[in-house]
Amino acid sequence: MHPYRTHSTHGMYPHWMAPRECRLILTLRAQGAPLPAIAKALKVNWDKAAKMIAIAEHWPGQQRKHRPGSVYFIKMVLPHEDCAIKVGWSSFPEQRLEDLQTGSPFPLCLLASYPALFTEEAVVLKRLADAKMRGEWHRPTPTVLAEIAKHTHRGVVNGR
Secondary structure, three states: OOOEEOOOOOOOEEOOOOHHHHHHHHHHHHOOOOHHHHHHHHOOOHHHHHHHHHHHHOOOOHHHHHOOEEEEEEEEOOOOOOOEEEEEEEOOHHHHHHHHHHOOOOOEEEEEEEEEOOHHHHHHHHHOHHHEEEOOEEOOOHHHHHHHHOOOOOOOOOOO
16 A cells, blocks of 8 residues: 555645644644654654654645745835835745845845744735735835834835
């Protein structure tokens, strides 16, 4: 018998591990839970918990959704407007800034970022939908600036 279920809509799960166990493991890992805490939550011994963690973290499609990262706010200074602000998620916001800067003709700067799971990005984008320009780029409305101010100690600069 093949050790994976191929009929699951959630990816390839070992026959002895349920999708809800995978979600629990990934959530606990994202919160920084140690192995003993995960084993206790799963009601298994440490060895089995370690195997389950390894499997859960390598399932296709599961890694990004539950991987720790950050929601970030990157400002692009435009020549004829105040600015545009990109809201996104990345495991490494500073590296994402560098990647975006490579393809941008205008200067970019990281205004703020805060630790969050990938799913938090959609929540923030929905909250800021009224300010959307295109894709994940937003106008610097009071709502957008207030969202950024919640996650930064330095003042948010509107404009250049």
